[in-house]
Amino acid sequence: MRDDAPNSWESRADAYSLYGFTDLPSIVERGAVVLTHGKGPYVFDVHGRQYLDANSGLWNMVAGFDHPGLTQAAKDQYDKFPGYHAFFGRMSDQTVMLSEKLVEVSPFERGRVFYTNSGSEANDTMVKMLWFLAGAEGKPQRRKIITRVNSYHGVTAVSASMTGKPYNSVFGLPLPGFIHVGCPHYWRFGKDGETEEQFTARMAAELEARIIMEGPDTIAGFFAEPVMGAGGVVVPSKGYFQAIQPVLKRYGIPLIADEVITGFGRTGNTWGCQTFDFMPDAIISSKNITAGFFPMGAVILGPDLADRIQAAAEAVEEFPHGFTASGHPVGCAIALKAIDVVMNEGLAENVRTLTPKFQAGMEYLAQNPNIGEWRGVGLMGALEAVKDKATKTPFPGTLSVSERIANTCTDHGLICRPLGQAIVLCPPFICTEAHLDELFNKLGDALKQVF
Numbered sequence: 001m002r003d004d005a006p007n008s009w010e011s012r013a014d015a016y017s018l019y020g021f022t023d024l025p026s027i028v029e030r031g032a033v034v035l036t037h038g039k040g041p042y043v044f045d046v047h048g049r050q051y052l053d054a055n056s057g058l059w060n061m062v063a064g065f066d067h068p069g070l071t072q073a074a075k076d077q078y079d080k081f082p083g084y085h086a087f088f089g090r091m092s093d094q095t096v097m098l099s100e101k102l103v104e105v106s107p108f109e110r111g112r113v114f115y116t117n118s119g120s121e122a123n124d125t126m127v128k129m130l131w132f133l134a135g136a137e138g139k140p141q142r143r144k145i146i147t148r149v150n151s152y153h154g155v156t157a158v159s160a161s162m163t164g165k166p167y168n169s170v171f172g173l174p175l176p177g178f179i180h181v182g183c184p185h186y187w188r189f190g191k192d193g194e195t196e197e198q199f200t201a202r203m204a205a206e207l208e209a210r211i212i213m214e215g216p217d218t219i220a221g222f223f224a225e226p227v228m229g230a231g232g233v234v235v236p237s238k239g240y241f242q243a244i245q246p247v248l249k250r251y252g253i254p255l256i257a258d259e260v261i262t263g264f265g266r267t268g269n270t271w272g273c274q275t276f277d278f279m280p281d282a283i284i285s286s287k288n289i290t291a292g293f294f295p296m297g298a299v300i301l302g303p304d305l306a307d308r309i310q311a312a313a314e315a316v317e318e319f320p321h322g323f324t325a326s327g328h329p330v331g332c333a334i335a336l337k338a339i340d341v342v343m344n345e346g347l348a349e350n351v352r353t354l355t356p357k358f359q360a361g362m363e364y365l366a367q368n369p370n371i372g373e374w375r376g377v378g379l380m381g382a383l384e385a386v387k388d389k390a391t392k393t394p395f396p397g398t399l400s401v402s403e404r405i406a407n408t409c410t411d412h413g414l415i416c417r418p419l420g421q422a423i424v425l426c427p428p429f430i431c432t433e434a435h436l437d438e439l440f441n442k443l444g445d446a447l448k449q450v451f
């Protein structure tokens, strides 16, 4: 509970913070949780309270909060060469090595990499690349971007326009030319009597109808998260990517996989597109790329887009885009270590080992009469609260019920995320079975308390 003394951490946080993506009534009642340090999958607040972070920070701290190899990689690189950009024909040796590594671990046989500081900027960058390409290839009208209702692609003006959430209307977004098609969540959007296969076919047919209505020659690209993360861990309906990719191919529309959450192991394979068995034209990466130890994003272009965008750049002698810290050597050194840690120190393997227990825990809690559905893949999952399980009727309001569950979890020393009416879980990859037991015991207690 909050400490209201004027010099308390909670009061100081209130006085100087503009809280983003935060339920303000909860803050007024409870105060911010001010953290000082972490150990493994746990974080500790200024009052010495310990929390199991079933959120991995924000999906990203997959190796926990104190991985010695990652802090050492950062220290070594800070000592050697603390910062440099990747422009004007200069870049660090770490940047070169990371680009090689990213292409090597990507599903592409070859490709090119561009660095940003965040996932939002990586999506923004990809959109600008597609617009650049359209202009260079004599099709400047190819500017529209298609994404899905409920998707999350970031917060910059462009990536927020891509995001399919109604809350962006407070900013007057989306910008013109950003189109949102159906969300492939069968449990929520399947019609009465419609099989999952029929639902998937309808998603593809609706996408094609929309492309035709807009004019195929006006569309620059289609972006999709292999699993919608901030949309509440929406696992696509069966065969979804196999159904939509031929539609996109028919009209020459690139498919960009936004793997900011799903990249580097979260779904049980290195990439979500491998788990769902499709080959995108480019991958957007961030978060796990540095295991959360440095802000970094990357666009990884597959061979076709890499060749075409490179040719377009050569034609005008420059691709005029980039950030001061693009390809930062410390970020690249950490990313090289993080990829090694996830892929070669048993973390990716641990995701696969823990998945059955993780899913069994959700399945067990979904017996609660107010949990309508559990869903997930790998170590990402969600429990959807409903007022009436038979009719799938949601509770009134958007966040309140999941916010109450999450707040109760916090009181029990567990951090999990309310998203819409779902409670989202994405524990760090270093978790053990005992951590999962703790997670589900605490969440189960919270559900009993709230319902």
Ligand code: PLP
Pocket: 117, 118, 119, 120, 121, 123, 152, 153, 154, 155, 225, 229, 230, 258, 259, 260, 261, 286, 287
């Ligand atoms: N894309 C996806 C799928 C995300 O989940 C996020 C963030 O959660 C982003 C993009 C934006 O990344 P960032 O917050 O680093 O800008």
